[in-house]
Amino acid sequence: MFMKYLNRIFVAFSAFVAMMACSGNADEKTPEHDYDVPEGVLRIFADKERIAADGTDKVTFTVAFGSSDVSEMPGMTISVEKDGRKTDLAEGVNVFTATQPGEYVFTAAYDYGGVHRSDNAVKVTAERSGGQLSSGYRQMMIAMQFTSTGCVNCPILSEAIRNIQQNHPERIIPIAFHMDYDVADPMTLSINEKFYRKVSDRNDYSIGLPMFAFNFRKSSQHIINEYAKIESELQMESELYPPVCGVSLETSYDESSRKVQIKAGFKSDVSADYRYHIFLVEDGVEYPQMGDDTGNYVHNNVLRHVCSDNVLGVKIEKGTLLEPGKEYLVERSVTLDEGWDSSKIRVVAAMLCSSDGGETYYSNNANECPLGGSSDYLYENE
Numbered sequence: 001m002f003m004k005y006l007n008r009i010f011v012a013f014s015a016f017v018a019m020m021a022c023s024g025n026a027d028e029k030t031p032e033h034d035y036d037v038p039e040g041v042l043r044i045f046a047d048k049e050r051i052a053a054d055g056t057d058k059v060t061f062t063v064a065f066g067s068s069d070v071s072e073m074p075g076m077t078i079s080v081e082k083d084g085r086k087t088d089l090a091e092g093v094n095v096f097t098a099t100q101p102g103e104y105v106f107t108a109a110y111d112y113g114g115v116h117r118s119d120n121a122v123k124v125t126a127e128r129s130g131g132q133l134s135s136g137y138r139q140m141m142i143a144m145q146f147t148s149t150g151c152v153n154c155p156i157l158s159e160a161i162r163n164i165q166q167n168h169p170e171r172i173i174p175i176a177f178h179m180d181y182d183v184a185d186p187m188t189l190s191i192n193e194k195f196y197r198k199v200s201d202r203n204d205y206s207i208g209l210p211m212f213a214f215n216f217r218k219s220s221q222h223i224i225n226e227y228a229k230i231e232s233e234l235q236m237e238s239e240l241y242p243p244v245c246g247v248s249l250e251t252s253y254d255e256s257s258r259k260v261q262i263k264a265g266f267k268s269d270v271s272a273d274y275r276y277h278i279f280l281v282e283d284g285v286e287y288p289q290m291g292d293d294t295g296n297y298v299h300n301n302v303l304r305h306v307c308s309d310n311v312l313g314v315k316i317e318k319g320t321l322l323e324p325g326k327e328y329l330v331e332r333s334v335t336l337d338e339g340w341d342s343s344k345i346r347v348v349a350a351m352l353c354s355s356d357g358g359e360t361y362y363s364n365n366a367n368e369c370p371l372g373g374s375s376d377y378l379y380e381n382e
Helices: 002-022 154-167 192-199 227-240
Strands: 042-046 050-052 058-065 076-082 085-088 095-097 102-111 115-117 122-127 141-147 172-178 211-214 245-254 259-268 274-282 302-306 328-335 345-353 362-370
Touching (some): 058 102, 141 154, 154 172, 154 227, 192 211, 211 227
Parallel strands (some): 050 122
Antiparallel strands (some): 076 102, 245 259, 259 328, 345 362
């Protein structure tokens, strides 16, 4: 326990040293720009006022802090608001693409000796593309539960997720990313911490559990285990990022070899660059849990396998954009570990797109099916 605490201090200190080595005086380390901005003032500019809502046409922002261009600097974050809902682009990202028509409002913040906020906002209108379809896909969101058997408050988040599933049926697909937390968790995968880092709002390199996020996206608010926050975030995701793509699944399972064959289908309403993730999750895993006195706690939605070691997923069609309305198929195979109960395994596929020119990718839609089963494309009118 003591060595683990020392290791956390060392990691945090190393990160701090690296950050200091890459920072310094803003006037010395950042390029200049062509705008007239008073020193000490943060201001945001856009290179265009209109883009096509096709997932590829992009607007590029310049964020000026006095005479310095901090557009891609660590600590710079651009916020985007649409229809009263607000979210952030990834830190240091200064490009934006849209798949939904409408008016988007952008502001900026820069953390340098304190948080500076832009004294202005810029508006960009995304217009419907001529080749864009409207298939009416039903959206399934990836509900990311970061948990551990050593976390006393994690069962509260599990209960909140169950309640969300009951009150919003067929809207979320929970996946439990187990992590070592004071004790070794036997359900931990090495990639789980990478997913945690992708969506965490902690900047001190420590692990705080439980934590919740949707669709591989950093939440607009820190969510531990609060039902109301999860429900609010679900509503925001559906309004800001409605589905423009669909996912189908077909699987087969050979009991003798324990091999799973997976065929995933992907369709899009817009021409865009997509990636995918395929997960295997297991329900009904009995193992002791801190915060539970029964001794036979049941863990559900346990992530057992990820078909990629990249948290950004795998490109669906390398080197080209997806053609609207065309189906793209990928096939993967996985051999189940002996300790997994094949009758309780589910296959989950997620289709990821980018809203910042390919810097980061988020799930726009997903689907799931039991092992050996299938699930066709989902539509709202079904």
